[in-house]
Each structure stands twice: as structure tokens, then as C-alpha cells.
Amino acid sequence: NAGVTQTPKFRILKIGQSMTLQCTQDMNHNYMYWYRQDPGMGLKLIYYSVGAGITDKGEVPNGYNVSRSTTEDFPLRLELAAPSQTSVYFCASSPQSAGGRNEQFFGPGTRLTVL
Amino acid sequence: AQTVTQSQPEMSVQEAETVTLSCTYDTSESDYYLFWYKQPPSRQMILVIRQEAYKQQNATENRFSVNFQKAAKSFSLKISDSQLGDAAMYFCAYIRGYGGSQGNLIFGKGTKLSVKP
Numbered sequence: 001n002a003g004v005t006q007t008p009k010f011r012i013l014k015i016g017q018s019m020t021l022q023c024t025q026d027m028n029h030n031y032m033y034w035y036r037q038d039p040g041m042g043l044k045l046i047y048y049s050v051g052a053g054i055t056d057k058g059e060v061p062n063g064y065n066v067s068r069s070t071t072e073d074f075p076l077r078l079e080l081a082a083p084s085q086t087s088v089y090f091c092a093s094s095p096q097s098a099g100g101r102n103e104q105f106f107g108p109g110t111r112l113t114v115l
Numbered sequence: 116a117q118t119v120t121q122s123q124p125e126m127s128v129q130e131a132e133t134v135t136l137s138c139t140y141d142t143s144e145s146d147y148y149l150f151w152y153k154q155p156p157s158r159q160m161i162l163v164i165r166q167e168a169y170k171q172q173n174a175t176e177n178r179f180s181v182n183f184q185k186a187a188k189s190f191s192l193k194i195s196d197s198q199l200g201d202a203a204m205y206f207c208a209y210i211r212g213y214g215g216s217q218g219n220l221i222f223g224k225g226t227k228l229s230v231k232p
Binding site for chain 2: 041044058106108
């Protein structure tokens with residue numbers, strides 16, 4: 001199993017551009033998440049999904065959109081990129097569970113810079 | 116709202132020695148889980164250890180153990196026989212045990228651990 005994979009690893013965007021961060025997991029996990037990690041900080045939840053077709057906002061959703069058409073894929077869309085979105089983005093997945101009983105498995109992250 | 120506080124931005128330990136990283140949290144929930152994650156320079160988030168709040172026994176994983184003090188809302192990580200590969204950022208994290216924003220891990224700001232040879 002490849003686990004959770006993310007593409008691209010690095011990206012530089014100009015202000016106002018848009019892009020999609022890709023996330024795929026091959027563990028058949030129902031739950032998937034997007035976090036961002038700003039310098040010197042822990043991770044903060046952007047969006048999450050409890051299954052195909054179901055998504056919900058996390059702590060910092062403004063400026064982002066997600067979709068979940070399949071169990072495996074959970075892309076994160078940035079519209080009109082702003083310097084405040086410069087961060088490292090992590091995708092994670094976990095098996096179906098109630099609350100935190102199962103470990104979240106993280107992808108390697110995408111470092112995004114908006115200039 | 117739940118919060119997680121790591122009061123030590125940086126720590127240093129001599130190889131083969133023992134180090135303890137501190138974490139406190141604030142919650143009104145009774146059912147929750149606590150985690151320590153390791154983030155080496157590769158950025159990969161790696162689960163080190165997990166503690167269920169309903170368990171009184173402290174979790175252990177090889178050289179890693181926790182001191183879970185539920186009443187004090189304290190969750191420290193002890194690393195014994197420190198190795199050079201333990202050098203990393205360590206994040207304490209909390210998650211509620213049921214309902215709400217499913218799987219919303221709340222992270223502290225992290226402690227950067229250096230290991231001296």
C-alpha cells in the first residue's frame with residue numbers, strides 16, 4: 001500500500017491564481033482530512049469528509065473548497081490564491097470510527113508559496 | 116473550546132539520556148484521546164503514542180512513554196535512551212471521542228527536540 005499520497009510536493013503561485021492539491025489514499029478509509037501548517041505552528045483543520053459525497057468545514061475553511069466523489073480521492077481547491085495561504089498542506093485519512101478511536105494517517109505534505 | 120499547550124518551544128538531550136516533553140490541554144469533555152506526533156525534517160507526520168482518556172494506565176511504546184494526569188489535564192512524553200533519530204518536532208494533539216467535527220485533531224504548537232551526540 002502506498003498509504004496517503006499528495007501531489008505536488010512543492011508549488012509557487014502568484015496572487016489570484018487557482019490550483020488544486022491532490023490527495024489519494026489506497027487504504028479504503030472513509031474519513032479524510034485537509035490540514036494546513038503555518039510556520040512554527042501545529043496543524044489546523046481546513047475541511048474533512050466522512051465518506052464519498054459528504055464534506056464539512058473545519059476550523060479554517062475560508063478560501064478553500066473540497067469535493068469527495070470517490071472513497072480514494074479528496075482534492076483541495078484554492079481559488080484566488082492569497083499570501084496568507086502560504087503554508088504546508090497535509091492530507092490525512094482514517095478508518096471509519098466514532099470520534100478519535102483510530103489513527104489518522106498523513107501524507108507527506110505540499111509546500112505552497114503564494115507570491 | 117479545546118486547546119492544547121506545549122510550553123517548551125525547544126528542548127535538547129544528550130544521546131542515550133532521557134528527556135520529557137510537556138503538554139497540557141483544556142477540555143470539558145470526558146471522552147477523548149491524546150496523541151504525540153513526531154515530525155522529522157522530511158515533514159512526514161508520524162504517530163508516536165496514543166492515550167485513551169478512559170484508561171488510567173499510561174501508554175508505552177518501546178522507548179516512549181507518557182505520564183497522563185487526567186485531573187491536571189497534563190500529558191507529557193518521556194523518551195528514554197534518546198537516539199539521534201529522535202531529533203524532530205513533537206506535537207501533542209487532542210481529539211474528542213465522539214460526535215461533533217469528526218476527527219478534528221487539535222494540535223499544540225510543537226516542541227523542537229535536538230539530540231546531541
